[in-house]
Amino acid sequence: MRQSRRSAVDPFIVMDVMEAARAAEDAGRHIIHMEVGQPGTGAPRAARDLLAAEMAKGPLGYTVALGRPDLRAAIAALYGEWYDVDLDPARVILTSGASGAFILAFSALFDAGDRVGLGEPCYPSYRQILTAMSLVPVGLRTDLDTRYQPTPAHLSRDLAGLIVASPANPTGTMLDKPALSDLARATAAQGISLISDEIYHGLHYGARATSALEVTDDVYVINSFSKYFSMTGWRLGWMVVPKDHVRTIERLAQNLFICPSHASQIAALGALSPEGRAELDGHRAVYARNRDIMLSGLAAMGLTGAAPADGAFYVYLDVSALTDDSLALSTDILARAGVAVTPGLDFDKARGGSFLRLSYARSTPEIAEGMDRLAAYFGARG
Amino acid sequence: MRQSRRSAVDPFIVMDVMEAARAAEDAGRHIIHMEVGQPGTGAPRAARDLLAAEMAKGPLGYTVALGRPDLRAAIAALYGEWYDVDLDPARVILTSGASGAFILAFSALFDAGDRVGLGEPCYPSYRQILTAMSLVPVGLRTDLDTRYQPTPAHLSRDLAGLIVASPANPTGTMLDKPALSDLARATAAQGISLISDEIYHGLHYGARATSALEVTDDVYVINSFSKYFSMTGWRLGWMVVPKDHVRTIERLAQNLFICPSHASQIAALGALSPEGRAELDGHRAVYARNRDIMLSGLAAMGLTGAAPADGAFYVYLDVSALTDDSLALSTDILARAGVAVTPGLDFDKARGGSFLRLSYARSTPEIAEGMDRLAAYFGARG
Numbered sequence: 001m002r003q004s005r006r007s008a009v010d011p012f013i014v015m016d017v018m019e020a021a022r023a024a025e026d027a028g029r030h031i032i033h034m035e036v037g038q039p040g041t042g043a044p045r046a047a048r049d050l051l052a053a054e055m056a057k058g059p060l061g062y063t064v065a066l067g068r069p070d071l072r073a074a075i076a077a078l079y080g081e082w083y084d085v086d087l088d089p090a091r092v093i094l095t096s097g098a099s100g101a102f103i104l105a106f107s108a109l110f111d112a113g114d115r116v117g118l119g120e121p122c123y124p125s126y127r128q129i130l131t132a133m134s135l136v137p138v139g140l141r142t143d144l145d146t147r148y149q150p151t152p153a154h155l156s157r158d159l160a161g162l163i164v165a166s167p168a169n170p171t172g173t174m175l176d177k178p179a180l181s182d183l184a185r186a187t188a189a190q191g192i193s194l195i196s197d198e199i200y201h202g203l204h205y206g207a208r209a210t211s212a213l214e215v216t217d218d219v220y221v222i223n224s225f226s227k228y229f230s231m232t233g234w235r236l237g238w239m240v241v242p243k244d245h246v247r248t249i250e251r252l253a254q255n256l257f258i259c260p261s262h263a264s265q266i267a268a269l270g271a272l273s274p275e276g277r278a279e280l281d282g283h284r285a286v287y288a289r290n291r292d293i294m295l296s297g298l299a300a301m302g303l304t305g306a307a308p309a310d311g312a313f314y315v316y317l318d319v320s321a322l323t324d325d326s327l328a329l330s331t332d333i334l335a336r337a338g339v340a341v342t343p344g345l346d347f348d349k350a351r352g353g354s355f356l357r358l359s360y361a362r363s364t365p366e367i368a369e370g371m372d373r374l375a376a377y378f379g380a381r382g
Numbered sequence: 383m384r385q386s387r388r389s390a391v392d393p394f395i396v397m398d399v400m401e402a403a404r405a406a407e408d409a410g411r412h413i414i415h416m417e418v419g420q421p422g423t424g425a426p427r428a429a430r431d432l433l434a435a436e437m438a439k440g441p442l443g444y445t446v447a448l449g450r451p452d453l454r455a456a457i458a459a460l461y462g463e464w465y466d467v468d469l470d471p472a473r474v475i476l477t478s479g480a481s482g483a484f485i486l487a488f489s490a491l492f493d494a495g496d497r498v499g500l501g502e503p504c505y506p507s508y509r510q511i512l513t514a515m516s517l518v519p520v521g522l523r524t525d526l527d528t529r530y531q532p533t534p535a536h537l538s539r540d541l542a543g544l545i546v547a548s549p550a551n552p553t554g555t556m557l558d559k560p561a562l563s564d565l566a567r568a569t570a571a572q573g574i575s576l577i578s579d580e581i582y583h584g585l586h587y588g589a590r591a592t593s594a595l596e597v598t599d600d601v602y603v604i605n606s607f608s609k610y611f612s613m614t615g616w617r618l619g620w621m622v623v624p625k626d627h628v629r630t631i632e633r634l635a636q637n638l639f640i641c642p643s644h645a646s647q648i649a650a651l652g653a654l655s656p657e658g659r660a661e662l663d664g665h666r667a668v669y670a671r672n673r674d675i676m677l678s679g680l681a682a683m684g685l686t687g688a689a690p691a692d693g694a695f696y697v698y699l700d701v702s703a704l705t706d707d708s709l710a711l712s713t714d715i716l717a718r719a720g721v722a723v724t725p726g727l728d729f730d731k732a733r734g735g736s737f738l739r740l741s742y743a744r745s746t747p748e749i750a751e752g753m754d755r756l757a758a759y760f761g762a763r764g
Contacts (some may be wrong), residue, residue: 042441059424233644
């Protein structure tokens with residue numbers, strides 16, 4: 001049976017690292033996981049308790065396509081609390097993970113052949129989802145001097161859309177309010193649809209992240225219960241869209257997804273409770289400690305090429321002084337130090353060979369042990 | 383912000399009926415729901431118990447993109463039990479509902495502009511998902527003489543794909559093994575990729591349904607935990623693909639979905655247990671009684687235009703002797719008899735005005751009461 005051209009998306013290079021780490025563990029070695037993109041913690045206790053109670057009460061059938069109204073209202077309220085934005089719950093749409101939100105957004109905004117800009121380095125799936133949907137990803141090379149974030153100078157009128165992420169994966173850097181505002185104005189002026197990926201919001205270590213909704217209503221904002229809310233495997237995200245796009249998204253969602261998992265929507269309601277939120281804020285405090293350990297540890301090793309780690313749980317490290325083959329370096333670190341780290345190649349094909357991404361999402365003892373191992377490795381390497 | 387051309391999918395007409403039914407209930411009326419496309423039952427107790435136990439044990443993080451290996455193996459074993467097919471678990475792919483399977487299948491098989499055939503009447507979302515993915519749905523008009531199923535005579539070489547469903551929604555009709563075999567041979571000969579929607583398998587009232595995997599390996603088979611397994615809101619489906627397509631689907635799934643809900647995968651393992659299966663087979667016995675009540679009731683009213691109700695939980699009724707405006711008829715039935723039924727228009731734009739779909743998925747007392755109301759309605763009318 002014939003396979004489509006658009007299915008020819010790139011494999012993840014990080015999968016090779018993860019497979020090698022699994023093989024090492026199967027062989028009895030102890031591996032520290034700094035390659036992971038998810039919290040080591042699970043859904044808050046309040047989330048699990050609420051679901052257990054609701055499951056016992058009756059069937060969890062389909063919800064309406066846009067999600068449970070109580071959950072949409074709770075999310076809208078979060079925008080008041082976090083950003084002082086008065087958000088109409090009718091603009092909040094629950095999705096099957098942020099992944100489902102991207103599929104809906106790209107369907108609603110772009111036609112086959114449309115060009116969509118991405119600041120590079122970036123989350124590699126943007127590019128692959130665009131390709132699978134017959135769209136054309138356009139990498140916009142960003143550098144440390146703009147915190148690896150795109151600026152109006154990166155834009156051109158041939159773009160139908162622009163995806164920004166703040167805090168970003170892999171860099172952890174954020175767009176501040178003036179920078180986001182400039183991008184919103186420039187994209188609007190050029191007819192470029194702006195998509196703001198805010199899935200790492202809630203995970204910041206200095207100033208909080210700015211939501212694109214603070215600077216414009218003419219934007220698709222995508223968020224998720226996977227990171228701050230610590231519910232990766234539950235596959236629940238949300239999207240805020242302009243009011244006049246809601247009916248379009250509703251029709252697309254009815255057909256493409258029917259609805260997001262009802263069980264996950266209930267768990268999310270629990271996560272948003274005061275008890276749930278308290279537990280989650282505790283996780284953030286752990287990440288903050290882990291981040292300090294990692295940044296000071298790297299500096300002590302003389303590895304000073306970290307991008308400003310404003311948020312999320314990543315450090316994106318320029319190792320160009322050591323290598324232009326980060327895959328070989330990460331393979332060697334795994335083999336000799338027992339630490340799994342991610343080469344930059346998935347995030348930036350052109351320059352990723354000179355970068356590593358280190359995650360501090362696991363427990364503090366794990367991160368501390370990992371840094372000790374890296375110190376020994378780089379010390380021995382000289 | 384500009385909206386794409388491909389986002390202009392059709393609204394569901396049934397939504398108007400459902401909204402009117404809700405409004406009637408809000409006004410204090412008692413409505414019998416024969417418009418529903420989902421079981422009135424929830425996930426089996428064994429599914430809920432297993433999830434409750436596993437939730438307490440530790441985080442439910444991402445699974446691998448193709449789904450938990452134990453669940454893939456359990457599904458492969460089901461093909462041995464149900465169809466005597468020896469299926470390699472490596473070909474089984476867990477998806478975010480059958481909806482997610484369609485998105486993956488269409489991405490893997492078709493490029494923008496490709497034409498994909500659908501027997502009409504059919505599940506309306508096929509058409510809308512294809513449109514949203516820049517593909518061209520091609521309705522193939524089917525009639526009672528082929529059980530409203532497509533045949534090799536419907537095919538043409540300009541088709542890149544063909545979607546068949548057995549048992550079908552809205553008709554409940556099945557393709558027997560010779561008919562499915564003929565279609566598999568004809569599509570293969572013409573280079574048309576065959577997609578077999580088997581989401582109502584397990585719900586049959588005479589001979590069991592034939593899986594396309596009994597006649598060919600050169601097919602995408604799509605199934606779901608929503609119908610026989612009674613887990614609609616859990617949004618878990620699966621797909622069986624040719625061996626040489628697994629890597630393609632894996633790469634697409636990693637990027638487009640990351641993974642299906644981990645919680646739902648655990649619940650599905652519970653549903654597949656002997657206790658879960660026993661509970662589910664009990665539901666099928668209820669549907670069988672409901673179907674008898676509905677078919678004999680309609681015949682007693684002189685409504686003899688039902689398609690052969692081989693499986694699923696629908697009766698598709700030709701009411702052309704009464705009307706060519708099934709929306710008006712269903713609105714009148716709701717208003718005067720308090721029974722919600724679905725006009726055929728979503729399933730077949732050309733001829734749906736002469737058809738109603740009646741679901742017998744609810745409890746036996748509800749179905750019996752609904753038939754009494756319909757008998758009074760049509761008695762008074764006729």
